[in-house]
Amino acid sequence: MPNTTTNRAPMTARIRTRAAAVVTAGLCASVALTGAAVAAEGNHTDVFAANTATSVADAVRGQADALNAAADAAKKNADAWVSPIADDYSLSATFGNSGDRWASTHSGQDFAVPTGTEVQAVHAGTVVKAGGNGAGDGPAYGNAIVIKHSDGTFTQYAHLSEVDVKVGQKVSTGDKIALSGNTGNSSGPHLHFEVRTTANYGSAIDPMKFLRDHDADV
Numbered sequence: 163m164p165n166t167t168t169n170r171a172p173m174t175a176r177i178r179t180r181a182a183a184v185v186t187a188g189l190c191a192s193v194a195l196t197g198a199a200v201a202a203e204g205n206h207t208d209v210f211a212a213n214t215a216t217s218v219a220d221a222v223r224g225q226a227d228a229l230n231a232a233a234d235a236a237k238k239n240a241d242a243w244v245s246p247i248a249d250d251y252s253l254s255a256t257f258g259n260s261g262d263r264w265a266s267t268h269s270g271q272d273f274a275v276p277t278g279t280e281v282q283a284v285h286a287g288t289v290v291k292a293g294g295n296g297a298g299d300g301p302a303y304g305n306a307i308v309i310k311h312s313d314g315t316f317t318q319y320a321h322l323s324e325v326d327v328k329v330g331q332k333v334s335t336g337d338k339i340a341l342s343g344n345t346g347n348s349s350g351p352h353l354h355f356e357v358r359t360t361a362n363y364g365s366a367i368d369p370m371k372f373l374r375d376h377d378a379d380v
Contacts, residue, residue, distance in 0.1 A: 242285070242335055242377070243285045243335070243376035243378040244284050244285075244335060244336055244378050244379070245273075245282075245284065245380040246273065246281055246282060246283075246284050246317075246319060246353060246355045247273045247275055247280075247281065247282070247342075247353060248280065248282060248336075250275070250279075251273040251274060251353075252273070252274040252275075253272070253273065253274070254273075254274045254352060255268050255271075255272040256268065256271055256272075256370070257269070257270060257368045269356055269363070269366040270320075270354050270355050270356035270357075270366060271354075271355050271356075271369045271370050272355075273342075273352055273353040273355060274351075274352045275342050275351065275352060276342070277323050277341070277344055277351040278343075279342040279353070280340075280341060281319050281322065281339055281340040281353055282336050282337060282339060283309055283333040283334065283337045283339050284317055284355075284373065284378065285309075285311050285317070285335050285376075286311070286333065286334050286335050287309040287310050287311040287312065287317075287333060288309065288310050288330065288332050289307060289308070289309055289310075289327045289328065289329055289330065289331045289332075289333065289339075290309065290310045290361050291308035291329065291361060292307045292308075292325050292328055292329050293305065293306070293325060296320065296346065296363075298362075299318075299362065299363040300363065301347070302346050303318075303320040303346050303354065304343065304344075304345025304346025304348060305320070305321070305322040305323070305325050305340075305343065305345045305346070306318060306319060306320040306321075306322060306346075307319045307322065307325060308361050310361065314359075315357060315358065315359065316357070316358040316359070316360065316365075317355070317356065317357055317358070318354075318355065318357075318358060318366075319339065319353060319354070319355060320346065320353070320354040320355075320356075321343055321344060321345050321346050321348045321351075321352060322341060322342060322343050322353075323340075323341045323342060323344070323345065324340055324341040325339075325340050326338060326339055326340050327340070355369055356369055357372045357373070
């Protein structure tokens, strides 16, 4: 059964909101302590209070800078493209290969991995197809998933042993979406991966060139 997730506010927005709250709280504390220092003028306490206020303000600024850096890193990750298999794979059949295993030429890139290897979304997007029968593209694909991305491209993941997302679900770059398998017209356990211009079979483009053009490490 697919996993479900609860929609949450974008990570970048949440982190920046937290940073703003930290700054506000810190500045209030700084003002309060500085006021105490002024009120205690003529007493040694004012020096201590003023120094404490400065230290608090500096610490708060440091925390805010760290949170903003984390937000920037999260945005960079969301904008990135990655490999559908994180590591420990071999590239087997490539895009455009011909042979008796395919009706015409091979429409994607195969990642040879054992059954049960985690498959991840190569980019943020929305699941538009998921399930058996190639998720509507035919039994040759076995269990499959298709994700639509914000640039208008689609990615397909096929021959899966397990589908962990459902249609309409939003995913982030690197999210686990499935486990690799050997379902459908498959000569051995692997992930079949495509980049498409539409959600449907017949619109595939060279997936490795696409990922490398988008700086993915594949």
